[in-house]
Amino acid sequence: MIKRKDALILKSYNYSNSSKIIHILTEDSERISLIAKGARRTNSRFGGNIEPLNLSEIVYYIKRDRDMGILKEAMVKEPYLFIKDDLYKMNIAWGLLWIAKRIPDPQDGLFGLENRSLTFLNRGFKEEVLIYFMLSLFHLSGVPPKLNKCVKCGSKEVLFFDVTSGGAVCEACKLGTSFRLNNLLNLLNDLKKGRLREWKEITDSERRKVIRMVFEYGLYHLGEWLNRLSDILPFEIMPKER
Amino acid sequence: MRLTEALQFFPGIGKKSAERIAFYILSNPQDGKKIAESVEEVLSKIKFCNICGNITVEDPCSICSSHERNRTTICVVEKPMDVFAIERAGIYDGLYHVLGGLISPLDNRGPDEIRIEPLILRAKKEDLNEIIIATNPTTEGEATALYLQESLKEFNIKISRIAQGIPVGTDLDFADDITLLRAMEGRREFKD
Ligand SMILES: [Zn+2]
Numbered sequence: 001m002i003k004r005k006d007a008l009i010l011k012s013y014n015y016s017n018s019s020k021i022i023h024i025l026t027e028d029s030e031r032i033s034l035i036a037k038g039a040r041r042t043n044s045r046f047g048g049n050i051e052p053l054n055l056s057e058i059v060y061y062i063k064r065d066r067d068m069g070i071l072k073e074a075m076v077k078e079p080y081l082f083i084k085d086d087l088y089k090m091n092i093a094w095g096l097l098w099i100a101k102r103i104p105d106p107q108d109g110l111f112g113l114e115n116r117s118l119t120f121l122n123r124g125f126k127e128e129v130l131i132y133f134m135l136s137l138f139h140l141s142g143v144p145p146k147l148n149k150c151v152k153c154g155s156k157e158v159l160f161f162d163v164t165s166g167g168a169v170c171e172a173c174k175l176g177t178s179f180r181l182n183n184l185l186n187l188l189n190d191l192k193k194g195r196l197r198e199w200k201e202i203t204d205s206e207r208r209k210v211i212r213m214v215f216e217y218g219l220y221h222l223g224e225w226l227n228r229l230s231d232i233l234p235f236e237i238m239p240k241e242r
Numbered sequence: 243m244r245l246t247e248a249l250q251f252f253p254g255i256g257k258k259s260a261e262r263i264a265f266y267i268l269s270n271p272q273d274g275k276k277i278a279e280s281v282e283e284v285l286s287k288i289k290f291c292n293i294c295g296n297i298t299v300e301d302p303c304s305i306c307s308s309h310e311r312n313r314t315t316i317c318v319v320e321k322p323m324d325v326f327a328i329e330r331a332g333i334y335d336g337l338y339h340v341l342g343g344l345i346s347p348l349d350n351r352g353p354d355e356i357r358i359e360p361l362i363l364r365a366k367k368e369d370l371n372e373i374i375i376a377t378n379p380t381t382e383g384e385a386t387a388l389y390l391q392e393s394l395k396e397f398n399i400k401i402s403r404i405a406q407g408i409p410v411g412t413d414l415d416f417a418d419d420i421t422l423l424r425a426m427e428g429r430r431e432f433k434d
């Protein structure tokens with residue numbers, strides 16, 4: 001069956017002397033592999049259209065959904081060039097692509113989330129995009145942290161965040177492992193809604209705290225597969241000793 | 243037959259060509275022996291050059307030990323085949339540095355997994371004017387180039403990137419948007 005879809009290119013490998021294999025995330029958040037015949041030749045019409053981190057419109061032939069398909073056409077729609085020209089942003093983008101490639105069951109909506117996040121990065125936002133992405137991913141995966149009232153007793157006086165409890169907790173319900181957040185809960189709410197400018201208003205140590213907390217929440221609620229993300233992200237974002 | 247199967251490991255050799263080569267070897271045993279001996283010789287002597295990382299028989303390799311070459315310029319490439327391609331073109335007379343891969347976090351390959359540290363040491367030790375970054379114009383090649391630029395900027399050495407654009411002998415209307423953009427950015431003035 002011939003299909004025409006928008007897709008995010010996650011990875012491309014040399015296959016034979018002349019061909020490449022690409023891994024893509026399609027607009028309906030399916031992960032598939034396609035063979036791009038002749039793509040390694042200098043006169044290939046695939047050219048830069050199938051480079052990782054491109055949003056491209058592709059036409060492919062696939063027999064059954066589990067097979068490898070054959071790429072027929074590819075045309076880049078958004079190359080995210082401002083990301084590719086900046087090492088720091090590129091490293092964050094690797095993290096986002098890596099999640100799309102490794103997440104056990106890509107949920108509906110992952111494609112849209114990836115592209116919204118890459119668009120934020122492309123426009124100039126940085127590590128705050130990662131927080132936005134993770135909070136939205138928790139939501140897609142059905143494990144959103146509750147941020148408005150205490151997960152345990154429902155009190156509105158929340159000053160802490162607890163990973164294992166699943167969100168904000170009050171003074172009385174906090175555990176030894178809870179993070180003290182104070183006003184940072186408002187920030188999380190803003191980031192979740194895509195209001196990324198608020199990130200500029202907090203201090204470096206507060207940023208590190210939020211990043212660590214969100215990462216630990218991911219490990220606990222999405223699974224240990226996420227662990228390797230800390231090797232991909234730059235040291236400034238995620239210091240290796242935890 | 244095992245020989246035809248083995249021959250098909252070679253790039254560009256399909257079943258038909260493998261059969262033709264196998265048949266040639268059978269009917270010309272002397273030539274077959276010569277090939278077998280030279281393959282064995284190469285495999286027993288081949289190593290990596292300690293300085294540039296290229297494959298070589300002598301260490302350091304003939305390029306690194308040559309005094310005929312421009313020793314103030316290093317061209318950084320991904321793999322030994324790239325050195326071979328530039329040498330074949332005969333357009334460059336400086337030294338090389340082979341990274342042995344590109345930064346590719348999705349394959350678990352970070353900067354420490356490729357030969358970046360040895361390049362930084364060379365930049366410190368050798369008397370260099372220029373380092374030319376000639377990694378492929380792919381997403382990974384570009385990311386590696388950015389990383390190298392960042393790591394090398396503390397030295398007083400000119401860092402350049404090979405130009406990107408439309409391949410010679412092809413059609414402009416076949417080029418993708420990014421290639422066209424890069425070609426436009428890399429345009430140059432006519433000199434008379
Ligand atoms: Zn409570």
Ligand SMILES: [Zn+2]
Nearest residue numbers: 291294303306
């Ligand atoms: Zn050498």
